[in-house]
Amino acid sequence: MNSYPPELLVQLAPVMFVAGLDLPPAPSTSAPSAPQSPSKTQSPPPTPIKTQDLFANLVARLRDALQSQRKVSIWAPERTKQFQMILVGKDVRFPPRKLVPPEDLAYATAHSPLSPLTPSSPLYPDGLIAPIWIRKHTALVPSVFVLFLRLFEAPAMHARSPLDTPDPEHERDKTEEERRRDNDLSAEVAARKKTTNERGIKLTVVLLATRRMLDDPSLDSRLTFIRRQSGLDSRAALFVLSPVSTSELNDFARSLQDALYETAVEYYTSHSKRVRRKRNRHSQSVSSYNPPPVVSMGIASARPLRPEGWTVRYEYKMACFAEFRGEDEVALKHYQDAYATLMIMFGSTAILPPRTKRWAEAKVLADAINVKITKLYLYNHEHSLALSHHNSHMRRFADFSRGWGIGEETFEYWSWMARQHRVLAELLEQGSNSSLTFPTNSPPSLAAGASPAATPVDLDAVRALGLNPSHALQHPGHYYYMAARCTEARRERFLANEKGMSQGTNAAPGYANEKKADHLTIILELYTKSYEVFKKYSSTTSQGRLTLWIAYRIAHTYYESEKFDVAIRFFERIAKTYRREKWKHMLRPLLSTWYACAQKLGDVELMATLLVEMIGYAQDVDESITLQEDLLAVLKSSVPVSARRPLVVDLKESDPLLDTMLVFWTPEVRVGEEAGFQLSLATPTNMDLSALPIDSVTITFSDGYYPVVLQHSPPTDDQVADTAVRLVKVGKLVPEDEDEEPEEICADLRWRPGERLVVSGSISSEAPGLLTVVSITVVIAQNGWTIEMPHEPCVSHEISTLVPRWLTSLQPTRFIQLGRNDCSSVVVRHRPHELAVSLSHQTPALLDEEYPIVIDITNVDERHLDVIVDVLLQPTEVDQAAQHIIFDDQRSSGLIKGIRLGTIAPGVSATKTLYLAGSGAPGDRTLDISIQSTAVQPGVTSKCDDDAEPRSSSSLSTHAAVDSCEKLQTIVIPTSRAMTITYDVAYRRSKNAMPALADLSTVEDDFWDDSYGGIAVVTAKIECSVPCGLAVESLKLHRQDNSLAKVLDCSSDKSSDDMFPDEYLPGDTFCNVSRISLSPREEQVLDNENIAGPGEYEVVWRRMLPAGGRGRQSITRFALPTLMIPQDELIALLDVPSFAKLHASTPIHLTIRNRHSSRSAHVSVTLDLDPSDAFVVAGLRNGRLPILLPGSEEKLSWKLIPIECGYVKIPRIKVMNVRRAALPSQGGAEVDAEGEAVKVIDVRADWNSTRVQSADDSAVAIPQQDGASTILVLP
């Protein structure tokens, strides 16, 4: 930007002249009488020093406040009614409007001193516009003139002597003095007013007065007087200011500007109007008679300004005035018009002959207008318009330049281009410091979320389609970069020109100037600026690749300007990233420039290092050979800096010299086993390393081995030398703790393109761990130099060649591919422990049994093993199943951990028995058994044995060092019942009579009334259901009598002795019968409840083992079944003796019970005596019983005398409940009054039985068939 006149670029703002604020030359003396400035010739009378100071202070602060209002800058987009304040002396004079005085007759036809029409003007005769014109309006002529003056104040009277009464004479004197002073002041103002009025400049007077004066009642009248006398406007022309604080002064400055801004705008508008009038007149005149060139063609300089030139001039002026007014859009329009016309002028060499002074001026003007237009677009956030204008400006002038003979081949062209880019960059940089932001240029979908409201809608619509990349605004770094690139091109052309000159061609125009320019410094400056801006705008996470690219250019420039050491520092940094990201193509030129730097500096070590790296990056055979020759030359011609220390060239991140590939045959070996490996060192086909004096290759393995050293020896046998693949066998690797160091192995260490050296050997370890090659160091030795180049075990120029291959045959050369991914290391593991584990048990397990599982572990290994067993009982999914395990005195329903079997010596076995106890329900039980073994030394106390782990495994992780093993076994054990039980229950009605109502015994504690419940006879049938057979040792009924039921007696009470123990095979059953007396309560009868069985059977048994032994004693318990309460209503029980004697009287009894809860019964009994009956009966034949109330019973008795022998039927007894039948009989007399038959039950055969499969099954009652009873009659 410095290459353009600042006047043409700055943002214009209304100009305000401020006069009367001169600082007193020596404020400290404060001599009141001394005239300080022309304005103070009529100095006020001596005032107290304090007041004087106050005003000096005020003036100083006012100066500061006003001057700080606006800074002159190029980028100032905000429009806040600000003036450009210029402090001037009171007696400032404006430049003359015309050269002739107004009184002169020629005044009307004369022109401004700056007009091209004025012969003394610098623009005469055909200049367009000069910076001086803008300077006139920004520095010499204001739009508003503000004059600061002191208002006279008579010294305060009371201050001198407060006791004085107001002296009328003094008062009069004072008024007169004031009047006189005010008159003088008005005259001064009027004089100034005259000069400002001439130019239409607004004059505003600010009177400085003390605060006391503000309150003075005479102030108003005095002000009115002054205004009238001096002819000031009525509006915003007179202010009074008293000494106030700085912030209030700022407010004052603000309000002053606000008040005067309108006037200033008017001022510039009137200028605009004047210029427009002139332009219109001019264009009319042109169109009307189009004057031919007035001056003869002979003198080019005498040719007056062309009409186009006038248009440019007027448009430019109008644009400037609009800019003064802050009307950016109007300004833009006029600038564009001016620019367009200027382009027309440039289009014709007749109008603007190239390489003239006017042409150069016009070019500057065009560039400046371009900057203004671009800036105005940017103010309005119209980025693409701004850039499009700027680009088209450059393109147009590029086209023009070709016409002018300064095309791309000239440095002038590039100099100009660089300047354009730079101006834009600087403009953007200034803008970015205040209000300008740069768009991200992301596609709409990305940007949508970011700022939907930022851009106007129509812009979005255009954006949606796409983007003109050259119109995308970027941060200034890009443009600085472009400027630097152009300057580079400029330098190139300049050097070419210089070269041409030396060969005799003519110097290009402007060569002398160009020679003065320090191109490299400019380029550096531009790149550095660009670098800084890029850095500023790059995000924190960025890798800085863009900046690296610029840094590369900077380094290059340093190289060009022969600052090699600086360049080297840059290269070091840049190469790091390029190496890491494997951008070889970019690295190559960088390395060669770097190498050139090192060459210039004579840094042989760096040269060697770089050459080695460059050989790695060589693209073809020739290049690699050339580089090797260079390296050899370097090595031969110099001595190393430090002879002892080898030069290490670390090629870790860059391309290696040799492609290395380490392959282990197997991924895993056991301790002590040999692991075969092949390490191939190869050159790619585009490299030839045969000239490289490789002395040795050292292959370093993981800790604990001597490195393999291959020493170069030239091939003696031609046959071997010819093959592309050479094999070197190194045998088994020697551990370090062996005293004997291995010999160096000779091999041919020269590689021609595509050659491969395969080093084959084996390695074994006595400790588990990971074995691999740590590094492969290629050593070059020459002329005292030792260069070490460490290589990784698996690196390659082309990663795709890193396929693990194993050389199987040399002739013909044959490789096989190993199917593994990672072949570059081998894992050494301990041999697994040889433990024979057997789990013996006899399925199925039985419920309630402690089922033994014998774990038998035999050590068939050679090591002593310490064995620990963990057992986990998996939760079962079977309902109601319960289970636990017992192992070594530990009981658990889940996990038992850490059962030690101790150290088992080789060949020894250890046995443990685990017991599983399941109960509840049958089903599968699952056990996980984990057997962990750890190898131990046989004598734990002895430190180290001969053969076991001779080397301490310090390099290996402790985890791997512990030689331990785990075996997991899961067994599923089906569990079934040992025996099943079936219950048969029969209910017998009680023969006992119901207790009488008032029977006192019923309230006794031990009263047992089974008259209702009767007796249940439970027959339990137990069946052995396991295939192995059981030895039942005892069966017992454990009584659990309660108030509802009690066991009367049980068959096992007596006969258990001879029955048990006994062996039962599958299907064998045994029974047990028990009688249970029931005594239900009334409420249970009503609710039809069941009674829990009052006891349980306990069966003690053992499993019969196949070998003939018996298992552990187990106990199975079966609860008695649930019992029902018989539900009867009206029932007749016939009690007949078992037998009768012929002709002897036998009594039979019939008991009729009414068990109904509420209803009484009306019962009639009939004994049908058939003639064929074998009895003679004594007793009731037919009769009606008394009404049976609920819960009562009636007993009838007969005597039978049998008259026949044998089983004879007893006479039929019919019991009828007539009560029900009687009810319908009320309706009709002939109704049969027999009623409903009541069941007559022979109590001898009262088997109301149920069958219960198991305790919890619900009982189903099977009523017995009602049949005729018989009796055995004996003779």
Added chain:
Amino acid sequence: MAPLLRLNAVAFISPHNHPILIRTFEKGDELKYHYVAHTSLDVIEERTNGQTKSNDCYLGLLYAMDDIAAYGYITPLKMKIVLALPLTDSVVRDAEVIMTFRALHLAYYHASSNPFIRLHDTPAGVGSAKWKRFRRKVDEISRAVGGGSVPS
């Protein structure tokens, strides 16, 4: 009808920022496009690491420098494609660029759908000189997009 796109160069860059293939269609200035591709990574990272996460592959104009406009595209597997277009004074329609990117992506996809390539540990991958088909395909796309004879 908008002018057809002319491609100066295409760069395929691996998720680890290693170059896969840089194909230049301008003679004699291959190195420059390496730099363009490499520097584009900065802008691509900036765009993809930004606050507004987007699933869009197309990253739009990355930057314009010298006479090149660099456009970026990132595949869901973070492979990057950079297009270098000549900087002409005309609107580059996003739709066309996206179409080109898709075609290039597809070409890569087809080339890499090859059981003999180990994609993840080969920075060069399909870009290496062995895989001629991929190059041919890229060249074809360039020709087709650039308004040359459309291959039938």
